[in-house]
Amino acid sequence: MNAIRTIFKRELMSYFATPVAYVFIVIFLLLAGAFTFYIGNFYERGQADLLPFFNFHPWLYLFLVPAVGMRLWSEERKSGTIEMLLTLPVTMWQAVLGKFLAAWAFIGIALALTFPVWITVNYLGSPDNGVIFASYLGSFLMAGAFLAVASCISACTRSQVIAFILTVVVCFLLLLSGYALVLNAFAAIAPQGVVDAIAGLSFLTHFAAISKGVIDFRDLIYFLLTIAFWLYASAVVIDLKKAD
Protein backbone atom coordinates (compact mmCIF):
# COMPACT_ATOMS: atom_id res chain seq x y z
CA MET A 1 0.00 0.00 0.00
CA ASN A 2 2.82 2.32 0.88
CA ALA A 3 4.36 1.94 -2.57
CA ILE A 4 1.05 2.71 -4.29
CA ARG A 5 0.55 5.79 -2.13
CA THR A 6 4.07 7.05 -2.79
CA ILE A 7 3.79 6.57 -6.54
CA PHE A 8 0.32 8.14 -6.48
CA LYS A 9 1.62 11.19 -4.67
CA ARG A 10 4.59 11.62 -7.00
CA GLU A 11 2.45 11.29 -10.11
CA LEU A 12 -0.22 13.69 -8.93
CA MET A 13 2.43 16.24 -7.98
CA SER A 14 4.03 15.87 -11.38
CA TYR A 15 0.77 16.95 -13.06
CA PHE A 16 0.85 20.19 -11.14
CA ALA A 17 4.59 20.73 -11.56
CA THR A 18 4.01 21.93 -15.11
CA PRO A 19 1.38 24.26 -16.61
CA VAL A 20 -0.23 21.26 -18.33
CA ALA A 21 -2.52 20.58 -15.39
CA TYR A 22 -3.81 24.13 -15.23
CA VAL A 23 -4.28 24.33 -19.00
CA PHE A 24 -6.18 21.06 -18.89
CA ILE A 25 -8.45 22.12 -16.05
CA VAL A 26 -9.23 25.49 -17.61
CA ILE A 27 -10.05 23.95 -20.98
CA PHE A 28 -12.12 21.23 -19.37
CA LEU A 29 -14.17 23.77 -17.43
CA LEU A 30 -14.58 26.11 -20.42
CA LEU A 31 -15.71 23.32 -22.71
CA ALA A 32 -18.02 21.80 -20.11
CA GLY A 33 -19.58 25.22 -19.60
CA ALA A 34 -19.87 25.98 -23.30
CA PHE A 35 -21.49 22.63 -24.05
CA THR A 36 -23.95 22.98 -21.22
CA PHE A 37 -25.08 26.52 -21.78
CA TYR A 38 -24.82 27.01 -25.55
CA ILE A 39 -25.24 23.61 -27.16
CA GLY A 40 -27.19 21.98 -24.35
CA ASN A 41 -29.55 24.96 -24.01
CA PHE A 42 -29.43 24.78 -20.24
CA TYR A 43 -31.57 27.90 -19.71
CA GLU A 44 -33.94 27.49 -22.62
CA ARG A 45 -34.97 24.02 -21.51
CA GLY A 46 -36.38 25.51 -18.34
CA GLN A 47 -35.76 22.33 -16.35
CA ALA A 48 -33.89 22.12 -13.09
CA ASP A 49 -31.54 19.24 -13.89
CA LEU A 50 -28.01 18.79 -15.20
CA LEU A 51 -28.77 16.57 -18.20
CA PRO A 52 -27.36 19.06 -20.71
CA PHE A 53 -24.19 19.14 -18.61
CA PHE A 54 -23.64 15.41 -18.27
CA ASN A 55 -24.79 14.51 -21.78
CA PHE A 56 -21.65 15.99 -23.24
CA HIS A 57 -19.23 14.37 -20.84
CA PRO A 58 -18.57 11.30 -22.99
CA TRP A 59 -17.54 13.55 -25.89
CA LEU A 60 -15.49 15.82 -23.68
CA TYR A 61 -13.66 12.85 -22.24
CA LEU A 62 -13.08 11.39 -25.67
CA PHE A 63 -10.40 14.01 -26.27
CA LEU A 64 -9.41 15.21 -22.85
CA VAL A 65 -8.86 11.91 -21.04
CA PRO A 66 -6.47 10.53 -23.69
CA ALA A 67 -4.58 13.81 -23.33
CA VAL A 68 -4.10 13.09 -19.63
CA GLY A 69 -3.44 9.39 -20.08
CA MET A 70 -1.08 9.48 -23.07
CA ARG A 71 1.94 10.31 -20.93
CA LEU A 72 1.32 7.65 -18.30
CA TRP A 73 3.76 5.05 -19.63
CA SER A 74 5.08 6.35 -22.94
CA GLU A 75 6.92 9.13 -21.14
CA GLU A 76 8.45 6.69 -18.66
CA ARG A 77 9.67 4.59 -21.54
CA LYS A 78 10.96 7.48 -23.57
CA SER A 79 12.94 9.00 -20.72
CA GLY A 80 14.10 5.61 -19.42
CA THR A 81 12.65 6.24 -15.94
CA ILE A 82 10.63 3.05 -16.33
CA GLU A 83 13.86 1.18 -15.67
CA MET A 84 14.44 3.15 -12.48
CA LEU A 85 10.82 2.81 -11.34
CA LEU A 86 10.54 -0.92 -11.92
CA THR A 87 13.85 -1.70 -10.23
CA LEU A 88 12.66 0.03 -7.05
CA PRO A 89 11.07 -2.43 -4.63
CA VAL A 90 7.58 -2.12 -6.14
CA THR A 91 5.54 -4.71 -7.95
CA MET A 92 4.21 -4.15 -11.44
CA TRP A 93 0.62 -3.84 -10.28
CA GLN A 94 1.57 -1.28 -7.63
CA ALA A 95 3.22 0.85 -10.30
CA VAL A 96 0.32 0.49 -12.76
CA LEU A 97 -2.29 1.18 -10.09
CA GLY A 98 -0.41 4.07 -8.47
CA LYS A 99 0.01 5.89 -11.76
CA PHE A 100 -3.56 5.19 -12.87
CA LEU A 101 -5.09 6.36 -9.60
CA ALA A 102 -3.10 9.59 -9.75
CA ALA A 103 -4.34 10.38 -13.24
CA TRP A 104 -7.88 9.44 -12.22
CA ALA A 105 -7.69 11.67 -9.16
CA PHE A 106 -6.48 14.49 -11.37
CA ILE A 107 -9.53 14.14 -13.63
CA GLY A 108 -11.62 13.88 -10.47
CA ILE A 109 -10.28 17.27 -9.36
CA ALA A 110 -11.21 18.78 -12.72
CA LEU A 111 -14.66 17.23 -12.47
CA ALA A 112 -15.14 18.48 -8.91
CA LEU A 113 -14.30 22.00 -10.07
CA THR A 114 -17.49 22.01 -12.15
CA PHE A 115 -19.41 22.50 -8.89
CA PRO A 116 -20.58 26.03 -9.87
CA VAL A 117 -22.93 24.37 -12.38
CA TRP A 118 -24.46 22.43 -9.53
CA ILE A 119 -24.78 25.61 -7.44
CA THR A 120 -26.36 27.38 -10.41
CA VAL A 121 -29.03 24.75 -10.93
CA ASN A 122 -29.81 24.66 -7.21
CA TYR A 123 -30.11 28.43 -7.18
CA LEU A 124 -32.44 28.47 -10.15
CA GLY A 125 -34.69 25.62 -9.15
CA SER A 126 -34.90 22.54 -6.98
CA PRO A 127 -33.28 19.68 -8.88
CA ASP A 128 -33.06 16.09 -7.72
CA ASN A 129 -29.64 16.13 -6.12
CA GLY A 130 -29.62 12.35 -5.88
CA VAL A 131 -29.71 12.13 -9.65
CA ILE A 132 -26.97 14.73 -9.91
CA PHE A 133 -24.80 12.81 -7.47
CA ALA A 134 -25.36 9.59 -9.42
CA SER A 135 -24.46 11.37 -12.64
CA TYR A 136 -21.23 12.68 -11.14
CA LEU A 137 -20.39 9.16 -10.00
CA GLY A 138 -21.17 7.74 -13.44
CA SER A 139 -19.15 10.44 -15.12
CA PHE A 140 -16.16 9.78 -12.86
CA LEU A 141 -16.36 6.03 -13.46
CA MET A 142 -16.58 6.57 -17.20
CA ALA A 143 -13.51 8.82 -17.05
CA GLY A 144 -11.70 5.99 -15.23
CA ALA A 145 -12.62 3.56 -17.99
CA PHE A 146 -11.34 5.96 -20.66
CA LEU A 147 -8.18 6.43 -18.65
CA ALA A 148 -7.53 2.70 -18.23
CA VAL A 149 -7.70 2.36 -22.03
CA ALA A 150 -5.24 5.26 -22.30
CA SER A 151 -2.92 3.59 -19.78
CA CYS A 152 -2.78 0.39 -21.80
CA ILE A 153 -2.23 2.09 -25.14
CA SER A 154 0.35 4.43 -23.65
CA ALA A 155 2.27 1.34 -22.53
CA CYS A 156 2.46 0.19 -26.15
CA THR A 157 4.44 3.11 -27.53
CA ARG A 158 7.05 5.62 -26.52
CA SER A 159 5.36 8.28 -28.63
CA GLN A 160 2.75 10.29 -26.77
CA VAL A 161 1.17 11.47 -30.02
CA ILE A 162 0.57 7.91 -31.20
CA ALA A 163 -0.75 6.99 -27.77
CA PHE A 164 -3.19 9.92 -27.90
CA ILE A 165 -4.52 9.16 -31.37
CA LEU A 166 -4.92 5.42 -30.81
CA THR A 167 -6.64 6.00 -27.48
CA VAL A 168 -9.11 8.42 -29.07
CA VAL A 169 -9.90 5.86 -31.77
CA VAL A 170 -10.42 2.97 -29.33
CA CYS A 171 -12.52 5.11 -26.97
CA PHE A 172 -14.54 6.40 -29.91
CA LEU A 173 -15.39 2.82 -30.90
CA LEU A 174 -16.30 1.97 -27.31
CA LEU A 175 -18.62 5.00 -27.20
CA LEU A 176 -20.16 4.44 -30.63
CA SER A 177 -21.13 0.88 -29.90
CA GLY A 178 -23.92 2.24 -27.70
CA TYR A 179 -25.44 4.53 -30.32
CA ALA A 180 -28.73 3.71 -31.97
CA LEU A 181 -27.17 4.39 -35.34
CA VAL A 182 -24.64 1.59 -34.91
CA LEU A 183 -26.98 -0.72 -33.05
CA ASN A 184 -29.68 -0.44 -35.75
CA ALA A 185 -27.15 -1.34 -38.40
CA PHE A 186 -26.26 -4.46 -36.45
CA ALA A 187 -29.90 -5.23 -35.66
CA ALA A 188 -30.53 -5.67 -39.39
CA ILE A 189 -27.93 -8.40 -39.74
CA ALA A 190 -27.39 -9.93 -36.34
CA PRO A 191 -29.63 -11.56 -33.71
CA GLN A 192 -30.83 -9.47 -30.79
CA GLY A 193 -28.37 -11.16 -28.43
CA VAL A 194 -25.38 -9.89 -30.39
CA VAL A 195 -26.83 -6.39 -30.55
CA ASP A 196 -27.35 -6.40 -26.80
CA ALA A 197 -23.83 -7.63 -26.26
CA ILE A 198 -22.43 -4.80 -28.38
CA ALA A 199 -24.58 -2.26 -26.57
CA GLY A 200 -23.47 -3.81 -23.30
CA LEU A 201 -19.85 -3.08 -24.15
CA SER A 202 -20.44 0.63 -24.60
CA PHE A 203 -19.50 3.24 -22.05
CA LEU A 204 -22.50 5.23 -23.18
CA THR A 205 -25.14 2.64 -22.30
CA HIS A 206 -23.91 2.29 -18.74
CA PHE A 207 -23.27 5.96 -18.24
CA ALA A 208 -26.79 6.78 -19.44
CA ALA A 209 -28.19 4.21 -17.02
CA ILE A 210 -26.37 5.67 -14.03
CA SER A 211 -27.13 9.29 -14.92
CA LYS A 212 -30.84 8.55 -14.80
CA GLY A 213 -30.25 8.34 -11.07
CA VAL A 214 -30.40 4.57 -10.80
CA ILE A 215 -27.13 3.27 -9.46
CA ASP A 216 -27.38 -0.30 -10.64
CA PHE A 217 -24.80 -2.69 -9.28
CA ARG A 218 -24.26 -4.09 -12.78
CA ASP A 219 -23.32 -0.70 -14.21
CA LEU A 220 -20.79 -0.14 -11.42
CA ILE A 221 -19.38 -3.61 -11.96
CA TYR A 222 -19.18 -2.93 -15.70
CA PHE A 223 -16.97 0.13 -15.24
CA LEU A 224 -14.82 -1.44 -12.54
CA LEU A 225 -14.29 -4.57 -14.62
CA THR A 226 -13.47 -2.50 -17.69
CA ILE A 227 -10.89 -0.57 -15.68
CA ALA A 228 -9.46 -3.77 -14.20
CA PHE A 229 -9.25 -5.40 -17.63
CA TRP A 230 -7.40 -2.52 -19.27
CA LEU A 231 -5.07 -2.10 -16.31
CA TYR A 232 -4.25 -5.79 -16.39
CA ALA A 233 -3.58 -5.43 -20.12
CA SER A 234 -1.31 -2.45 -19.32
CA ALA A 235 0.78 -4.58 -16.97
CA VAL A 236 1.05 -7.36 -19.56
CA VAL A 237 2.08 -4.91 -22.28
CA ILE A 238 4.66 -3.20 -20.07
CA ASP A 239 6.17 -6.56 -19.20
CA LEU A 240 6.30 -7.65 -22.83
CA LYS A 241 7.75 -4.42 -24.15
CA LYS A 242 10.28 -3.70 -21.41
CA ALA A 243 13.18 -4.78 -23.53
CA ASP A 244 12.74 -2.29 -26.38
Add this chain to the structure above:
Amino acid sequence: MIETQQLTKRYGALTAVDGISFTLEPGRVLGFLGPNGAGKSTTMKMIAGFLAPTSGRAKVCGHDVVDDALAAKQVLGYLPEGAPSYGEMTPRQFLSFVADVRNLSGARRTQRIDDVVERLHLTGVLDQPIETLSKGFKRRVGLAQAIVHDPQVLILDEPTDGLDPNQKHEVRALINAMAKDKTIVVSTHILEEVHAVCSRAIIIANGRILADASPAELEARSRYHQAVSLTTSNVGAAKEALSRIADVAAVEIDPQDHRITAFPKPGKQIFAAVSDVVKAQGIDVSELQLESGRLDEVFRSVTQGNGQEAAA
Protein backbone atom coordinates in the same frame (compact mmCIF):
# COMPACT_ATOMS: atom_id res chain seq x y z
CA MET B 1 27.05 -10.84 -2.93
CA ILE B 2 25.99 -11.50 -6.50
CA GLU B 3 25.76 -14.92 -8.09
CA THR B 4 24.76 -15.60 -11.67
CA GLN B 5 24.46 -19.02 -13.23
CA GLN B 6 24.33 -19.39 -17.01
CA LEU B 7 22.40 -16.13 -17.24
CA THR B 8 21.00 -15.92 -20.77
CA LYS B 9 18.78 -13.44 -22.63
CA ARG B 10 17.48 -14.08 -26.12
CA TYR B 11 15.43 -11.78 -28.33
CA GLY B 12 14.03 -14.06 -31.01
CA ALA B 13 17.04 -15.31 -32.92
CA LEU B 14 19.42 -12.84 -31.29
CA THR B 15 21.25 -13.95 -28.17
CA ALA B 16 22.17 -10.80 -26.27
CA VAL B 17 23.60 -12.53 -23.21
CA ASP B 18 24.85 -16.06 -23.54
CA GLY B 19 25.43 -18.10 -20.41
CA ILE B 20 27.13 -15.60 -18.09
CA SER B 21 28.20 -17.08 -14.75
CA PHE B 22 30.13 -15.34 -12.03
CA THR B 23 30.15 -14.88 -8.27
CA LEU B 24 31.10 -11.61 -6.65
CA GLU B 25 31.86 -11.26 -2.94
CA PRO B 26 31.33 -8.18 -0.78
CA GLY B 27 34.31 -5.83 -0.77
CA ARG B 28 34.96 -6.38 -4.45
CA VAL B 29 34.35 -4.02 -7.34
CA LEU B 30 33.74 -5.76 -10.62
CA GLY B 31 34.30 -3.88 -13.86
CA PHE B 32 32.24 -4.99 -16.83
CA LEU B 33 34.13 -4.22 -20.01
CA GLY B 34 33.12 -4.81 -23.55
CA PRO B 35 32.33 -3.13 -26.86
CA ASN B 36 28.97 -1.44 -27.33
CA GLY B 37 26.26 -4.06 -27.76
CA ALA B 38 28.32 -6.72 -25.99
CA GLY B 39 25.53 -7.45 -23.50
CA LYS B 40 26.86 -5.48 -20.52
CA SER B 41 23.70 -3.45 -19.97
CA THR B 42 21.39 -6.41 -20.60
CA THR B 43 23.26 -8.47 -18.00
CA MET B 44 22.99 -5.64 -15.49
CA LYS B 45 19.28 -5.16 -16.23
CA MET B 46 18.70 -8.82 -15.49
CA ILE B 47 20.59 -8.69 -12.20
CA ALA B 48 18.71 -5.53 -11.27
CA GLY B 49 15.43 -7.32 -11.91
CA PHE B 50 14.26 -5.15 -14.80
CA LEU B 51 14.47 -7.82 -17.49
CA ALA B 52 13.61 -11.45 -16.88
CA PRO B 53 16.31 -13.86 -18.03
CA THR B 54 15.40 -16.29 -20.82
CA SER B 55 17.23 -18.97 -18.87
CA GLY B 56 19.68 -19.23 -16.03
CA ARG B 57 19.39 -17.44 -12.71
CA ALA B 58 20.80 -14.55 -10.79
CA LYS B 59 20.86 -14.05 -7.03
CA VAL B 60 21.45 -10.86 -5.08
CA CYS B 61 22.39 -11.48 -1.43
CA GLY B 62 20.84 -14.92 -1.78
CA HIS B 63 17.53 -13.61 -3.16
CA ASP B 64 16.61 -14.88 -6.59
CA VAL B 65 15.89 -11.86 -8.81
CA VAL B 66 12.86 -13.54 -10.38
CA ASP B 67 11.31 -15.64 -7.61
CA ASP B 68 12.10 -13.28 -4.76
CA ALA B 69 12.19 -10.04 -6.72
CA LEU B 70 11.10 -7.59 -4.02
CA ALA B 71 13.68 -8.82 -1.49
CA ALA B 72 16.40 -8.64 -4.14
CA LYS B 73 15.38 -5.10 -5.14
CA GLN B 74 15.42 -3.96 -1.53
CA VAL B 75 19.11 -4.73 -1.02
CA LEU B 76 20.11 -3.46 -4.42
CA GLY B 77 20.88 0.00 -5.75
CA TYR B 78 20.79 0.41 -9.51
CA LEU B 79 21.88 3.25 -11.75
CA PRO B 80 20.42 2.58 -15.21
CA GLU B 81 22.33 3.64 -18.31
CA GLY B 82 21.90 7.36 -18.89
CA ALA B 83 20.90 7.97 -15.25
CA PRO B 84 17.19 8.59 -15.94
CA SER B 85 15.17 10.63 -13.47
CA TYR B 86 11.92 12.57 -13.45
CA GLY B 87 12.83 15.88 -15.09
CA GLU B 88 10.05 17.99 -13.60
CA MET B 89 11.03 17.07 -10.03
CA THR B 90 13.77 18.72 -8.02
CA PRO B 91 16.56 16.52 -6.61
CA ARG B 92 15.05 17.01 -3.16
CA GLN B 93 11.62 15.76 -4.28
CA PHE B 94 13.14 12.96 -6.33
CA LEU B 95 15.32 11.65 -3.51
CA SER B 96 12.40 11.91 -1.08
CA PHE B 97 10.30 9.90 -3.48
CA VAL B 98 12.92 7.15 -3.77
CA ALA B 99 13.45 7.16 0.01
CA ASP B 100 9.67 6.77 0.53
CA VAL B 101 9.36 3.91 -1.95
CA ARG B 102 12.28 2.26 -0.21
CA ASN B 103 10.48 2.60 3.13
CA LEU B 104 13.01 4.86 4.78
CA SER B 105 11.43 6.94 7.51
CA GLY B 106 12.08 9.25 10.41
CA ALA B 107 15.60 10.21 11.38
CA ARG B 108 17.20 7.60 9.16
CA ARG B 109 15.45 8.99 6.11
CA THR B 110 16.66 12.52 6.83
CA GLN B 111 20.15 11.30 7.64
CA ARG B 112 20.45 9.18 4.49
CA ILE B 113 19.19 11.94 2.20
CA ASP B 114 21.55 14.48 3.80
CA ASP B 115 24.39 12.02 3.47
CA VAL B 116 23.98 11.36 -0.27
CA VAL B 117 23.34 15.04 -0.98
CA GLU B 118 26.61 15.88 0.70
CA ARG B 119 28.57 13.03 -0.86
CA LEU B 120 27.45 13.94 -4.36
CA HIS B 121 27.62 17.72 -3.84
CA LEU B 122 23.99 18.33 -4.67
CA THR B 123 23.34 20.99 -2.03
CA GLY B 124 23.45 23.88 -4.49
CA VAL B 125 20.88 22.42 -6.88
CA LEU B 126 18.50 20.73 -4.45
CA ASP B 127 15.53 22.88 -5.43
CA GLN B 128 16.07 23.22 -9.17
CA PRO B 129 14.07 21.01 -11.54
CA ILE B 130 16.30 18.12 -12.64
CA GLU B 131 15.65 18.82 -16.33
CA THR B 132 17.37 22.20 -15.99
CA LEU B 133 20.55 20.68 -14.51
CA SER B 134 23.77 19.94 -16.38
CA LYS B 135 24.63 16.42 -17.48
CA GLY B 136 27.07 16.01 -14.61
CA PHE B 137 24.46 16.93 -12.01
CA LYS B 138 21.85 14.66 -13.59
CA ARG B 139 24.29 11.78 -13.40
CA ARG B 140 24.99 12.54 -9.76
CA VAL B 141 21.28 12.72 -8.96
CA GLY B 142 20.97 9.26 -10.52
CA LEU B 143 23.83 8.00 -8.38
CA ALA B 144 22.30 9.55 -5.27
CA GLN B 145 19.06 7.72 -6.04
CA ALA B 146 20.97 4.42 -6.30
CA ILE B 147 22.72 4.74 -2.94
CA VAL B 148 20.14 6.57 -0.83
CA HIS B 149 19.14 3.38 1.02
CA ASP B 150 22.77 2.36 1.59
CA PRO B 151 22.39 -0.87 -0.41
CA GLN B 152 24.59 -3.92 0.05
CA VAL B 153 24.80 -4.43 -3.69
CA LEU B 154 25.31 -1.66 -6.21
CA ILE B 155 24.97 -1.94 -9.96
CA LEU B 156 26.14 1.10 -11.87
CA ASP B 157 25.77 1.24 -15.63
CA GLU B 158 28.39 3.70 -16.91
CA PRO B 159 28.43 5.88 -13.80
CA THR B 160 31.01 8.35 -15.09
CA ASP B 161 29.73 8.75 -18.64
CA GLY B 162 29.41 12.45 -19.46
CA LEU B 163 31.26 13.72 -16.40
CA ASP B 164 34.25 16.03 -16.58
CA PRO B 165 37.62 14.77 -15.28
CA ASN B 166 37.13 16.26 -11.80
CA GLN B 167 33.67 14.78 -11.46
CA LYS B 168 34.93 11.43 -12.72
CA HIS B 169 37.58 11.53 -10.06
CA GLU B 170 34.99 12.26 -7.37
CA VAL B 171 32.67 9.49 -8.48
CA ARG B 172 35.55 7.02 -8.51
CA ALA B 173 36.56 8.14 -5.04
CA LEU B 174 32.96 7.62 -3.95
CA ILE B 175 32.91 4.10 -5.40
CA ASN B 176 36.21 3.30 -3.70
CA ALA B 177 34.90 4.62 -0.40
CA MET B 178 31.82 2.41 -0.62
CA ALA B 179 33.73 -0.62 -1.87
CA LYS B 180 34.88 -1.83 1.54
CA ASP B 181 31.66 -3.52 2.62
CA LYS B 182 29.56 -3.57 -0.54
CA THR B 183 29.39 -5.64 -3.67
CA ILE B 184 29.67 -3.33 -6.66
CA VAL B 185 29.39 -3.90 -10.39
CA VAL B 186 30.41 -1.07 -12.70
CA SER B 187 30.19 -1.11 -16.47
CA THR B 188 32.42 1.15 -18.46
CA HIS B 189 34.34 1.50 -21.63
CA ILE B 190 36.86 3.82 -20.09
CA LEU B 191 39.77 1.51 -19.43
CA GLU B 192 41.59 3.79 -17.01
CA GLU B 193 38.54 3.47 -14.79
CA VAL B 194 39.22 -0.23 -14.40
CA HIS B 195 42.53 0.64 -12.81
CA ALA B 196 41.03 3.36 -10.69
CA VAL B 197 38.16 1.41 -9.12
CA CYS B 198 38.01 -2.26 -10.00
CA SER B 199 39.53 -5.20 -8.20
CA ARG B 200 38.29 -7.54 -10.89
CA ALA B 201 37.44 -7.14 -14.55
CA ILE B 202 35.24 -9.19 -16.83
CA ILE B 203 35.49 -8.59 -20.54
CA ILE B 204 32.41 -9.60 -22.47
CA ALA B 205 31.68 -9.55 -26.18
CA ASN B 206 28.73 -11.05 -28.05
CA GLY B 207 27.17 -11.93 -24.72
CA ARG B 208 29.97 -14.20 -23.52
CA ILE B 209 32.68 -13.80 -20.91
CA LEU B 210 36.02 -13.64 -22.71
CA ALA B 211 38.24 -12.79 -19.79
CA ASP B 212 37.78 -12.69 -16.03
CA ALA B 213 40.80 -11.52 -14.05
CA SER B 214 42.22 -8.72 -11.95
CA PRO B 215 43.29 -5.61 -13.88
CA ALA B 216 46.95 -6.47 -13.22
CA GLU B 217 46.52 -9.98 -14.58
CA LEU B 218 44.84 -8.59 -17.66
CA GLU B 219 47.72 -6.22 -18.19
CA ALA B 220 50.14 -9.09 -17.89
CA ARG B 221 48.56 -10.55 -21.00
CA SER B 222 49.59 -7.50 -22.93
CA ARG B 223 52.47 -7.68 -25.36
CA TYR B 224 53.72 -4.58 -23.59
CA HIS B 225 53.97 -6.32 -20.21
CA GLN B 226 57.60 -5.97 -19.02
CA ALA B 227 58.57 -4.18 -22.23
CA VAL B 228 60.92 -1.23 -21.99
CA SER B 229 60.31 2.06 -23.78
CA LEU B 230 62.74 4.91 -24.18
CA THR B 231 63.02 8.19 -26.00
CA THR B 232 66.26 9.24 -27.60
CA SER B 233 67.54 11.57 -30.27
CA ASN B 234 69.68 8.82 -31.74
CA VAL B 235 66.91 6.44 -32.87
CA GLY B 236 68.94 4.37 -35.33
CA ALA B 237 71.81 3.53 -32.98
CA ALA B 238 69.50 2.79 -30.10
CA LYS B 239 67.43 0.37 -32.14
CA GLU B 240 70.58 -1.34 -33.34
CA ALA B 241 71.95 -1.69 -29.79
CA LEU B 242 68.67 -2.95 -28.27
CA SER B 243 68.20 -5.57 -30.96
CA ARG B 244 71.46 -7.18 -29.99
CA ILE B 245 70.32 -7.89 -26.37
CA ALA B 246 69.80 -11.62 -26.02
CA ASP B 247 66.39 -11.55 -24.30
CA VAL B 248 64.85 -8.95 -26.57
CA ALA B 249 62.34 -10.44 -28.99
CA ALA B 250 61.59 -7.34 -31.04
CA VAL B 251 62.20 -3.63 -31.16
CA GLU B 252 59.57 -1.26 -32.48
CA ILE B 253 59.60 2.43 -33.17
CA ASP B 254 56.44 4.43 -32.67
CA PRO B 255 55.80 6.13 -36.00
CA GLN B 256 54.44 9.25 -34.29
CA ASP B 257 56.80 10.21 -31.48
CA HIS B 258 59.71 7.90 -32.45
CA ARG B 259 59.64 6.31 -29.03
CA ILE B 260 61.44 2.98 -29.08
CA THR B 261 59.95 -0.07 -27.38
CA ALA B 262 61.89 -3.29 -26.79
CA PHE B 263 59.72 -6.38 -26.21
CA PRO B 264 61.16 -9.20 -24.08
CA LYS B 265 61.12 -12.85 -24.98
CA PRO B 266 58.39 -14.66 -22.99
CA GLY B 267 59.11 -14.69 -19.26
CA LYS B 268 62.30 -12.63 -19.49
CA GLN B 269 63.16 -9.36 -17.73
CA ILE B 270 65.04 -6.92 -19.88
CA PHE B 271 64.97 -3.64 -17.99
CA ALA B 272 68.43 -4.08 -16.42
CA ALA B 273 69.96 -5.23 -19.69
CA VAL B 274 68.46 -2.30 -21.57
CA SER B 275 69.70 0.29 -19.11
CA ASP B 276 73.18 -1.29 -19.13
CA VAL B 277 73.32 -1.17 -22.91
CA VAL B 278 72.16 2.42 -22.96
CA LYS B 279 74.92 3.41 -20.52
CA ALA B 280 77.61 1.32 -22.21
CA GLN B 281 76.88 2.70 -25.66
CA GLY B 282 76.53 6.23 -24.37
CA ILE B 283 73.09 6.62 -25.99
CA ASP B 284 71.58 9.92 -25.03
CA VAL B 285 68.25 8.90 -23.44
CA SER B 286 65.71 11.49 -22.27
CA GLU B 287 63.25 8.98 -20.79
CA LEU B 288 63.28 5.28 -19.95
CA GLN B 289 60.23 3.34 -18.75
CA LEU B 290 59.28 -0.18 -17.77
CA GLU B 291 55.83 -0.88 -19.22
CA SER B 292 53.28 -2.65 -17.05
CA GLY B 293 51.08 -3.58 -19.95
CA ARG B 294 48.40 -1.80 -21.88
CA LEU B 295 44.78 -2.60 -21.11
CA ASP B 296 43.49 -1.10 -24.32
CA GLU B 297 45.66 -3.46 -26.29
CA VAL B 298 44.47 -6.46 -24.25
CA PHE B 299 40.90 -5.27 -24.68
CA ARG B 300 41.30 -5.09 -28.44
CA SER B 301 43.01 -8.43 -28.77
CA VAL B 302 40.42 -10.11 -26.52
CA THR B 303 37.34 -8.64 -28.15
CA GLN B 304 38.48 -8.75 -31.77
CA GLY B 305 38.91 -12.14 -33.36
CA ASN B 306 41.84 -13.68 -31.50
CA GLY B 307 39.92 -13.60 -28.23
CA GLN B 308 40.30 -17.32 -27.69
CA GLU B 309 44.04 -17.09 -27.49
CA ALA B 310 44.00 -14.21 -25.02
CA ALA B 311 41.37 -15.81 -22.83
CA ALA B 312 43.20 -19.13 -22.64
